[in-house]
Amino acid sequence: DFLQALDEIKPAFGIDNTNLSNSLRGGFYQYGERFDELYKTGINFINEIRNSKNTPLLSVLLEGKNGSGKTALAAKFALESRFPFVKLISPENFVGYSEQGKISAIVKIFDDAYKSPLSLIVLDDIERLIEFIHIGPRFSNAILQTLLVLIKKKPNNADRKLMIIGTTSMRSILQEMEVVDCFNVCLNVPSIRSKSEMASVLSNFKASSQEVNKITKELFELEDIVASGGIPIKNMVLSIELALQNSSSGQIEHQAFMESLKAVHHY
Amino acid sequence: DFLQALDEIKPAFGIDNTNLSNSLRGGFYQYGERFDELYKTGINFINEIRNSKNTPLLSVLLEGKNGSGKTALAAKFALESRFPFVKLISPENFVGYSEQGKISAIVKIFDDAYKSPLSLIVLDDIERLIEFIHIGPRFSNAILQTLLVLIKKKPNNADRKLMIIGTTSMRSILQEMEVVDCFNVCLNVPSIRSKSEMASVLSNFKASSQEVNKITKELFELEDIVASGGIPIKNMVLSIELALQNSSSGQIEHQAFMESLKAVHHY
Amino acid sequence: DFLQALDEIKPAFGIDNTNLSNSLRGGFYQYGERFDELYKTGINFINEIRNSKNTPLLSVLLEGKNGSGKTALAAKFALESRFPFVKLISPENFVGYSEQGKISAIVKIFDDAYKSPLSLIVLDDIERLIEFIHIGPRFSNAILQTLLVLIKKKPNNADRKLMIIGTTSMRSILQEMEVVDCFNVCLNVPSIRSKSEMASVLSNFKASSQEVNKITKELFELEDIVASGGIPIKNMVLSIELALQNSSSGQIEHQAFMESLKAVHHY
């Protein structure tokens, strides 16, 4: 009927500011080259869909270790895009929802997106959205199937475009589940690995260069960290803050930092 | 009663134009001999059921890699058939449906088809229709069983004929599930493999013959691509478009194309 | 109450003509000795239960490859029996039914049968009735258990007799499921195997004897077909029809037939 027709025409502008900003409360540090390159690639894709005529759909998956900054990065991209419709689909918004409730909520957001000329949806923590757990393994096949279709579905209307940014800490699982193949592109979000990256992050906090040197040196000697591909930025920032809290000087002290890091890194 | 009787007699003409055309938005390129042969075979089957008196049911399964063009090809056949009843059954139309809801919708379309003298139904992405996932494996047995019966069920009425075109990227799974055997015929949809096929696709876009030569040469040197049976046409077209977007000259540049391809092909 | 009592007494005569005839739309060819013997055995059992006083229940299972003609043969027996109550229980009639819906429909038909002095029920495609699939394996245990009991249950009333004809393409599965043992007798429905059988089938269509000779000779050279026990009659007939359609002469041509057969036989 008429109202429904109206509803379908009405563009659903709207940006999910509160949730997106909340994901960035821990700050956003440009810690070196590897970061810059990743950031540029993402911005590139955003521009491509904005300008392209023949690409109604572009989907990018950000994958990396727990705490490597995937959610913050996706939120950053979403805010920077300045697309008229931007939404974060996060498991945190679905706590206590039934399976069907989650599906309806997700479908609703995509349907809204199809009404805007240019939309961006963040699918955060896909393994958690589908309620995956290794033991079993168990997961919601209904949510998974919904995502498998939505990630590949072009807006029906010829003048609508949609960008999807997914995040996951379980690349290999999503690969097995054919989710990775549904995305056009897959990018790795790295951990803090080199001395210069570590120093770069520390430079955002009060610390004497001497202490910074000691820290980067010691970190680098921890085989565990090098072997496992580095320290996720989230762990790094929390350790700094715990160290600052324990510090009498108000500056990061090398020993306090190392202790915090060990507790936070579950040694 | 009378109304129901009427309902059963009333032919249900109708063609699913919007959905079918949407599947062809990425264009439809005749990229060489292998394509021509496949296309001719399909058109042949369409003519056979149109003209035959003793074949009330003919079913063809199109199988091939992700993005090889199965959906577009099935849509093409459906539109070309000009049968009075043509429908696309696609998982994209069932997002958020319950299992029972999907089954009812599918059964409804087949029931409508049985009322038309000549009908064509596309069962797109059968593994997704049955919500299949390798892990487990899990799938909707209820939907699968419905399809297993519908694919083999002849119209009751002696003067009604039905053609079914299925598509799948998981031939071996559907084989195990006895779906392949339900189809009368199974055809492979190939990827772009030879240099001439690649050049043929590229010829639809702005590109100097020099760049085209470089591209086909380099592509051919990628062992991965040859070994895996070629590049699906969907990936090829998206890579071209991303490359064009990044190009200052407005023409495909060889390096930009190779980079886009690598991102899109998940290297 | 009174009405129910009436209902229980009232004989439920009725023959399922439409469905049974539909199963025979592809014709019924007497292709040789092996066919004749099988046919006679079936007719014998029908006569035995018709005439016997002490056998209230007789059940026969027809098993054979896909398309070997089990459904058509069962329908033929049912129509030939001329019993006052004859019903076909086929998965095609239960598309979209719930598990409980199927069970009720099946039970209802048996209850009706028990009210007729002489009844015949065809349980067609038992693996499909119980929604069996190898992967898992999965099936409806509720429907299976219902069948396991119904196949062995004698009519309560001393002057009622029931014949059950089952069909299946999965003998070994039904054996594991104890269904085969529930039947009193199990008969194999063969495929077309010898040259004379092939020629006999072809003789029902327009074809020069020369072409027939070429076909039977070539067929016999296909190791695959001999090894796999022959060509199911359904595949044979469809191949003939496709070949006729492609023929300019209006007669079966040897090459066209072989090509159709290969497509239909999933080589």
Place this chain on the structure above:
Amino acid sequence: DFLQALDEIKPAFGIDNTNLSNSLRGGFYQYGERFDELYKTGINFINEIRNSKNTPLLSVLLEGKNGSGKTALAAKFALESRFPFVKLISPENFVGYSEQGKISAIVKIFDDAYKSPLSLIVLDDIERLIEFIHIGPRFSNAILQTLLVLIKKKPNNADRKLMIIGTTSMRSILQEMEVVDCFNVCLNVPSIRSKSEMASVLSNFKASSQEVNKITKELFELEDIVASGGIPIKNMVLSIELALQNSSSGQIEHQAFMESLKAVHHY
């Protein structure tokens, strides 16, 4: 309240004549010593519970091959007991019931039994009552647990006694499921094995002693039959009847019998 109190006091006399007699429609032949001994043992237990003061509950499991006559024997014992309350709990009475429906019906019968001073309940085909199937395996744990408790539960009232006779063709499964251990006693129902037993059964039908001799001799030469422990009496009787039907002389003819037996025995 008062009515309920009344209900609990009111003895529930009643004998399940129709169902029990129906189980014996195939006759009841005393085919030799092994039969006599088994029969005497059963009658003994019936007398023991009838006369004993300290045994409020006695349970006996009859186990043997398909068709060995367990149901008929249990029905015979039940009818011979002449206890005031005698009921047959058979899967045939629960066709189409839900799991909960079956449980309620079973519990109701036991509750009625506890109201009679002397009761006998036949639990026929326990594997079918619990909807057991090897594949999986699957079964109704709710029904199984109900039986596990009911088989061991003494009537609350000191002057009530209950005998339970179970039957099964799957002794080892019921053993694994702890059902066998719930019964106080477990008895094997044998198949027809020796020449004299075979002759004894045949003597109930019209047959020349010459033909009987031929039959017993040939049967005995079938290694299969000896190895598998003999012919179940049900198969033997059906084969005789089919043979009589095919006989022109009105007598069992040796060849006709052997053919029937082969069909019935699934060779």
Place this chain on the structure above:
Amino acid sequence: DFLQALDEIKPAFGIDNTNLSNSLRGGFYQYGERFDELYKTGINFINEIRNSKNTPLLSVLLEGKNGSGKTALAAKFALESRFPFVKLISPENFVGYSEQGKISAIVKIFDDAYKSPLSLIVLDDIERLIEFIHIGPRFSNAILQTLLVLIKKKPNNADRKLMIIGTTSMRSILQEMEVVDCFNVCLNVPSIRSKSEMASVLSNFKASSQEVNKITKELFELEDIVASGGIPIKNMVLSIELALQNSSSGQIEHQAFMESLKAVHHY
């Protein structure tokens, strides 16, 4: 509100006499030293919780073979305790209950117990309460989890004390399920093993000492019985009663006893 407050204060006195006495209808024989020691230990724990100030909860698990007398012993302890609140939670009271129905009933009894200053609850046949079966294995996790919490939960109110006595024939299963560890203490209920124990049990019935001698001697020679840890008292008592029933002299006769024992013991 006020009524609820009242409800929470109101002590729920009550002893489950009927059910407990019923468990002892087979008598209670003090068959020797091992019995005496076990009995004393149990009585000790009862006294400890009665007198202690700092132990609000004490839980004891009785484990032993089928028929070893666990239920009778638990009932004996419960009756002897003379605690103001004594309840038997037995699967026999939950026949036909739904899972949720059982849980509610169990929770209700514990809630009542928390209102009495001194309570004793028997959790009889825990494997049956949780509907455990080896095949699968299957069990009600919801009931199990309820028990795992209730067995460790202290009464909230500082002046309430609760003793829990559990019984099981499946110690190792309950161990795997962490039930055994929830109990403070675990005691083994033995079978009748030595000659003197056997003689002691027999002495409660009419039997000449000569026959008693013969029996104990023969029993002791049955390797099976010694190896398996003895004869459960329930089997012993039933065998005696069957033997008495078959005896003309009104005394236990050695041969009759051995035969009954063999039948009852499933040889």
Place this chain on the structure above:
Amino acid sequence: DFLQALDEIKPAFGIDNTNLSNSLRGGFYQYGERFDELYKTGINFINEIRNSKNTPLLSVLLEGKNGSGKTALAAKFALESRFPFVKLISPENFVGYSEQGKISAIVKIFDDAYKSPLSLIVLDDIERLIEFIHIGPRFSNAILQTLLVLIKKKPNNADRKLMIIGTTSMRSILQEMEVVDCFNVCLNVPSIRSKSEMASVLSNFKASSQEVNKITKELFELEDIVASGGIPIKNMVLSIELALQNSSSGQIEHQAFMESLKAVHHY
């Protein structure tokens, strides 16, 4: 609407005194250095979140053997924090709840916590909250997923802070389930291991130093105890109390203690 808005603003102060104190009814003994260090670490984290500006969420997991004192310690921390909002989420409060009921109750408590400037939630016995059992294994994935999200979810409002203390006896299981990684920090709660620790605990009860010596010496000789990492404090305290109950002198006697310990420790 307005009321809901109010509801969201209204701080939900409240401390769960009854439940927390109840967890400490068995006393709280400072038994040595290892205890002191663990205690200090916990208090430190509490102070850090109280004082920090940039850490809106801090989560600590206490893991250790059954009875090692995790619940008591968590309760102690909660009471000592003197945060305006303190809640204990314990399986004991959810007995008889449905899965959805538990989830709602848990979500409600977290939602309340987000309204207070400074909150502390104890997630006690996480394996029991998620209804985990090794056999299967089985657990409530819905509850688990709820916890996996809630443990990492920061309060939305910039001026709210939340501390979460979890407890578990199954560290390795929670690790596999990714629960451990959700916590910022994981601390081990040890058992009583050294002689001085044992003596320290005993010193809280009436016991001659001679008896104490004998006990610590004997305990230390039990290889089992040393090998298994010591005696959980809960077992130690219960054994002492049982020993005191059995003691005539009103003092702990060495033999009585050792016997109680053996019973309580399931030797």
